[in-house]
Amino acid sequence: RDVRPHVYFVQFCIVFTVIGPFGVFKISNFKMDAVWVAVVVIVLFIVSVSYVIHSWEKVDIRQTGSWAVVTGATDGIGKSFCHELAELGMNVVLVSRNVDKLQTCAKEIEETFGVATKIIQADFTSLDKEMYARIRRELDDLDVGVLVNNVGINLIHPDYFHVLDERHDETFQNLINCNITSAVNMTRFVLSGMVERRRGLIINVSSVFAQIPAPFNGLYSASKSFLAKFSNDLALEYKTFGIHVHLLRTGFVVTKLSDVEGIFGFVPDPKTYVKSALKQTAFSRDSDGYFGHWLTRMVFMALWAVVPFIMDPVMKALMSSARQKRIVKCEKCLREKSIPIAATPWKWSKNSINRVTNKET
Ligand SMILES: NC(=O)c1ccc[n+]([C@@H]2O[C@H](COP(=O)([O-])OP(=O)(O)OC[C@H]3O[C@@H](n4cnc5c(N)ncnc54)[C@H](OP(=O)(O)O)[C@@H]3O)[C@@H](O)[C@H]2O)c1
Structure with a gap:
């Protein structure tokens, strides 16, 4: 939800x-x-x-249907969602881009939880119509009870928008396709069945950045804001159909994407996060999924409400320092050739190296 009404209310x-x-x-x-x-x-x-009371919704996940569909299912939060839903007894459709990882994860789930799995290979940075038609066909006959719109990518590091623009044009479109278009299409594919059966749960994995200012991360944050608005409006639209749509405002979780270290109570591992998030999913229309994330967001929002003129520069400084660290890290792994140049989203220019060493203006 938009941060402003809360801010104005607290100020009032x-x-x-x-x-x-x-x-x-x-x-x-x-x-x-x-x-x-x-x-x-x-x-x-x-x-x-x-x-x-307004956002309270009670849903028994096990009663929504026999299949759960998870996008971005082979790592991090998505993988944990697959495990937790399988533990509840649901069969799982894993959708991700790497076939080997998909097969390994599916096998692990079948052996550990004794449920059925299905894998769908898809690269969501693409808008390929045939790929989406194939996903739709694969899901058509399944009694899909849960959809987790989890897949999401970010730019390789935060940076000034115009600088990113100089480096790589496709990155922007890839992010929009992966974070927004995939969720819209996957939701379309499962909703008709859910409406017919009058049951279902759709979980949209957004981010705390959708609500608090996030300089140098505007495109990613905006894609998550899209998901938040989309989710909240669908929740209201389908409430009377017995379909629950839940928005997760996820904070930092220890995964490849976030590249952060765990902090007890505040930055959990994916398993801890998803266990906690699924409990909240069953009770409300939106949540942070984890108490530490809720607390952090509340503190930030309260500070913004009281001293926005201090918080703006503080947040910019924090994000700027994260940007510097990430740029140095990316530069180092490229130099050590641990990441093949072709796999990086943009080519590194001399400029980027200078920008790392120069103090920010
Ligand atoms: N981690 C955090 O701190 C955090 C915070 C807020 C929100 N979130 C959100 O949580 C979601 C999951 O993030 P995560 O941290 O768990 O990410 P992650 O560890 O990087 O895992 C991403 C998953 O998505 C798959 N994937 C990546 N690009 C794909 C593509 N183009 N097409 C299909 N699948 C693709 C990956 O498959 P491969 O193995 O094939 O790459 C992997 O299974 C994202 O939407 C993210 O924005 C995360």
């Missing part, structure tokens, strides 16, 4: 809590001051409760 409450005792009542009238603060707290409480 703060301003009225502060000026109430000074303006509306006399400053010496402590009794009235206390009443004023109590009124504000009660209003905040009512708003919070009504928000929870």
Whole structure:
């Protein structure tokens, strides 16, 4: 959801809590001051409760159908979704781009959980009509109960948008195809069946960056914002059909994509994250999926509401430092030839090396 209404609301409450005792009542009238603060707290409480009631939805995942479809299923969060859903007894369709990894993951799931699996090879950076038609055909006869729109890519490191533009044109389109178009198409393919059966659950893996400012990461964040809006509107549209659409505002999880280290309680491994997320998925329309992610987002949002003029530069500095580190790392692995040049999303120019060593302006 858009961050602004929350920000304005918190600012409104703060301003009225502060000026109430000074303006509306006399400053010496402590009794009235206390009443004023109590009124504000009660209003905040009512708003919070009504928000929870509004987004409360109870879904028994096992009752949605016999198959779960997961995109980006061979690594990280997607792989954990496959395991957790298989543990619930669901058969799993794994959709990803690497056939060997798909076969290995499918075999592991069948052997560990004793459920059936199906693999679909697809590279979602492509808009190939035949590829999407093939996916649709594969899913047509299945009783799909759960769809997890998980697949997502980011640029190799955060950077100024115009600099990225100089380097590689396709990267932008690939990101949009993979993060947005795949989710739209996969949702189309399963919805008709779900409507007919009047049951189903669609989980859209968005990001905390869809809600908090993320300089140098605008395209990725915007793709996740698309997913958030799409998800929330579908949730309302299909509620009466017995179909639940859940938005996950995922924070940092230890995966290849995030390239971050775990921090107990705040940056979980994919298994811990998905276990927790699935519990929340069963109860509401949107969630962070993990308490530490919720807490972090709340702290950020509260700070933005109170001191946005401090938070803007702080966030830019944080992201800028992440950008520098990632650029150095990418440069190093290219030099060591651990990543074949052809596999990188753009070619490295002398400029990029200079930009790493130069202090940011
Ligand atoms: N990790 C985080 O901190 C974090 C935070 C917020 C949101 N998210 C979101 O969570 C989702 C999963 O992220 P992750 O961290 O688990 O990523 P990951 O570890 O990099 O795994 C990505 C998965 O997607 C597959 N994939 C990548 N590109 C593909 C393509 N073009 N076509 C088909 N499949 C493709 C990969 O298959 P291959 O093995 O073949 O590459 C892999 O199975 C993403 O949507 C991401 O935006 C992650």
